[in-house]
Amino acid sequence: MIDIRIIRENPEEFRRRIATKGVDAPVDVILQKNEQRRALITEVERIKAERNEGSKQVARTRDATERNALIAEMKGLGDKISALDDQVRQVDEALNDLLLGIPNLPDEDVPVGPDETANVVTSEGGPEREFSFTPRPHWELAEELGIIDFERGVKVAGTRGYVLRGDGAKLQRALIQWMLDVHTTRHGYSEIEPPLQVLSEMLVGTGNLPKFADTLFHDAEEDKWLIPTAEVPITNLYRDEILPGELLPIYHVAATPCFRREQISAGRDVRGIKRVYQFHKVEMVKFVRPDKSDEELKRLMSEALYVVDRLGLKYHVLDLSTGDMTFGSAHTFDIETWAPGSNEWLEISSCSNFRDFQARRANLKFRPEGGGRPQFLNTLNGSGLALPRVMIAIIENYQREDGTIQIPVALRPYFDGRDTIGKQPVFGPSAHIADV
């Protein structure tokens, strides 16, 4: 939620900056509603003060006639009050709806542009892989090896379904385990196992609702939503609380399934597991004091990049343009990794600073050390990393000419030191069960 004071202080400046996100904010209506709201509140509170004073008088008045006159007078005020309270509620609601629909302001140093074409590559790294053969896409390799079963996945879950099997499932599990270990031991995160179904207020808190309901899975009977990312339950973990300042920063990490009801256009990204309705992701969330969020964003990126680096993947970092950033973000960096078989860059992490945008929506506050008024904290989050994309990158980058996959060194401890994923037996025990 945008702080309405920003709009009030300089409406034109606000209009200009929000326009870079491709949004035409109803600034005039907002200001008018706000004006109306304040006028109504001033008025109704004046009358309430009068009534409160009058009611106290009633209690003190002994004379019955005088008393009845007073009561009659106060009765009249009561009607006015409920009428005005009604109006305040309506204006409040209207104003709130308007404000909830306004995205966060981009930081001043975000590249300005209409869409992804304006994104700026800020750094790149990782090994350049040479193949003595033509690298193949993951859907071919994975299917041949029997580590991803697309056909049965679709049979069971419908379009876009997939099943990880044998070493495929194990590879994902190893990645999750290893990433969690990295973030909890090396980067100071504490691990969370959050609910995967949440109340709608939580999604309002992170900015997914009310605008993006059509991208979410929803149980209408229970008003429960499946999370599109662990960001949602974790960001809302301390909602309506005032955290002691000395607790900050708080770093949380979680590995959860993510459910996305994306409208995937036919004919695009149809092969493989790049775009699916359900996937796992390791997510990092930070709660920090406002003056620290810039440096925390850098740190968040370096934490995600550490994982990419240890997996030996080629990557580049994109500073997303104003037009390509998500609704709630003030600044976002995407990490993309090269997939030589699919022949494209894959987004494997998105690291964002939300500043106080989510904190206002979810009412996340902290009390500065040494007392003082509670203030909104800042939230950041980033993938560390998204599993299907990492799986694609590993399968395609570590493929050998014979169609087997080399296991990245960092993951070998989770494979009992094994260095190869070979063809899986479709039925029966894992080929390597004897190793255990």
Added chain:
RNA sequence: GGGGAGGUGGCCGAGCGGUUGAAGGCGCUCGCCUGCUAAGCGAGUAUGGAGGUAAUGCCUCCAUCGAGGGUUCGAAUCCCUCCCUCUCCGCCA
């Protein structure tokens, strides 16, 4: 799902129609005192909103005793609905 009990400030806990935004205690903060890692004394100690003011400081006002409605001149206190917690029963991974 059915029955019973209950939800009050950071915590415990009074209050059950009228100077109660809320006694008392604990905790915490500041000060005083004390020759000692204690005790005592005093003061302070919620959040949001509106207005005033140069001011995120100060002042005034309003709201909030699980949430929302209702009754009343006036509600933490009475009524209704919902939510949550505990508990007994049923069901169940």
